[in-house]
Amino acid sequence: MRARSDALMEIGRLLKTTRKGLSLTQEQVADMAGITRPRYRDIEAGSSAARTTTLINIARALRLELMLIPQAMVPAVDALLQPHDGDDDLPAFVASPDGGANA
Amino acid sequence: MRARSDALMEIGRLLKTTRKGLSLTQEQVADMAGITRPRYRDIEAGSSAARTTTLINIARALRLELMLIPQAMVPAVDALLQPHDGDDDLPAFVASPDGGANA
DNA sequence: ACAAAATGATGCATTAACGTATCTTTTCTT
DNA sequence: AAGAAAAGATACGTTAATGCATCATTTTGT
Numbered sequence: 054m055r056a057r058s059d060a061l062m063e064i065g066r067l068l069k070t071t072r073k074g075l076s077l078t079q080e081q082v083a084d085m086a087g088i089t090r091p092r093y094r095d096i097e098a099g100s101s102a103a104r105t106t107t108l109i110n111i112a113r114a115l116r117l118e119l120m121l122i123p124q125a126m127v128p129a130v131d132a133l134l135q136p137h138d139g140d141d142d143l144p145a146f147v148a149s150p151d152g153g154a155n156a
Numbered sequence: 157m158r159a160r161s162d163a164l165m166e167i168g169r170l171l172k173t174t175r176k177g178l179s180l181t182q183e184q185v186a187d188m189a190g191i192t193r194p195r196y197r198d199i200e201a202g203s204s205a206a207r208t209t210t211l212i213n214i215a216r217a218l219r220l221e222l223m224l225i226p227q228a229m230v231p232a233v234d235a236l237l238q239p240h241d242g243d244d245d246l247p248a249f250v251a252s253p254d255g256g257a258n259a
Numbered sequence: 260a261c262a263a264a265a266t267g268a269t270g271c272a273t274t275a276a277c278g279t280a281t282c283t284t285t286t287c288t289t
Numbered sequence: 290a291a292g293a294a295a296a297g298a299t300a301c302g303t304t305a306a307t308g309c310a311t312c313a314t315t316t317t318g319t
Contacts (some may be wrong), residue, residue, distance in 0.1 A: 056275085060222075061210050079297060092277055094297070101276065102207040104306075109163050116227045119163075121170055121220040121247055122237070130233055152257065159305085179302065181265060195307055197267070207276080265316065274307075284297065289290100 062099030064108075069097050071115045085114035165202030167211075172200050188217035220243045 055078035072082055087110055095101035096111065103111065109119050122130055175185055187197035190213055198204035199214065206214065212222050225233055 056209065058209050061208060062255045064208065064224070074268055080295080088276095090296085091279085091298080095276085098297085102209040104205040104207060104212050104276070105164060105167065106159065106161050106205040107276085108208050109161075112224050113227075117224040118169050118227050118230050120225050120230075120233065121167070121215050122223050122233075124216075124221050126237060127221050127223075129236055130225075133232055133236060134225070134229060183265080190294085191306095192308055193266085194268080200308085202269085207306070210306085261319085263316100263318080267312100267314065269312075270310090272308085274305100276306080277304075278302085279291100280300085282297100282299080284295100286293100286295065288293075 056102040058099075058102055061102055065078070065097045065099035068111065068115065071117060072097075075115060077115075082114050083110060086110040159203055159205040161202075161205070164205055168200045168202035171214065171218065174220060175200075178218060180218075185214060185217045189213040 070077070070083075078081045079093050079097065080090045083090045086107065088107060092101065092103075093111065096107070101127065105119075112119050159215075177254070182196050182200065183193045186193045189196065189210065191210060195204065195206075196214065199206045199210070208222075215222050
């Protein structure tokens with residue numbers, strides 16, 4: 054409800070972009086992820102820090118996978134994702150800077 | 157408290173492996189991530205679904221980054237992470253199958 | 260073998276994610 | 290322009306993540 058971290062907003066933007074790329078409504082994604090629309094809305098808006106399981110379910114509804122990448126490999130992974138020749142959906146990747154411990 | 161999904165246990169295993177590779181104690185990682193040791197312990201054991209912000213903080217304490225990768229790109233990213241010639245720490249990557257909507 | 264550190268584990272209080280309901284505002288479609 | 294659908298937003302109750310304290314067990318180091 055009162056999350057609002059940089060990372061959350063970045064994730065939210067990615068979710069929204071990906072969802073629109075798939076022409077899905079918030080309700081459809083929420084259903085697929087097993088949560089309600091108001092909750093999905095908060096997550097997409099970056100105003101709620103979803104549980105790990107919830108984020109994974111949302112990601113999969115959008116054909117994304119949550120991964121933990123060694124920081125040293127992030128540039129390489131980014132480069133790999135940049136020239137998305139085109140399979141079906143839109144590109145994606147997340148995370149970067151932040152700071153404040155919790156919340 | 158009673159999470160226990162496949163994905164959570166997989167993440168937990170990765171966190172533990174990475175932490176040991178960095179020779180850090182649970183307490184050190186918990187401190188860096190801004191949570192308590194009992195909580196970090198639960199997360200590492202896969203018995204608790206951390207909030208997104210918490211997972212990000214833990215990941216960064218372990219020099220990892222949370223990323224959402226298009227499923228179509230996962231094999232390529234995996235391949236990129238496999239032959240880690242030697243940068244600094246241990247390997248890493250996560251996620252796979254699961255199912256049950258929430259929790 | 261011993262001590263110390265690290266990890267496993269539990270109980271209780273607090274906080275925020277999540278569900279349900281309802282409303283308004285914006286964006287599509289015709 | 291009118292109507293419908295989607296998205297934005299808020300309130301309140303429930304549930305689980307988190308903090309704090311404290312135990313037992315395992316591992317590490319000397």
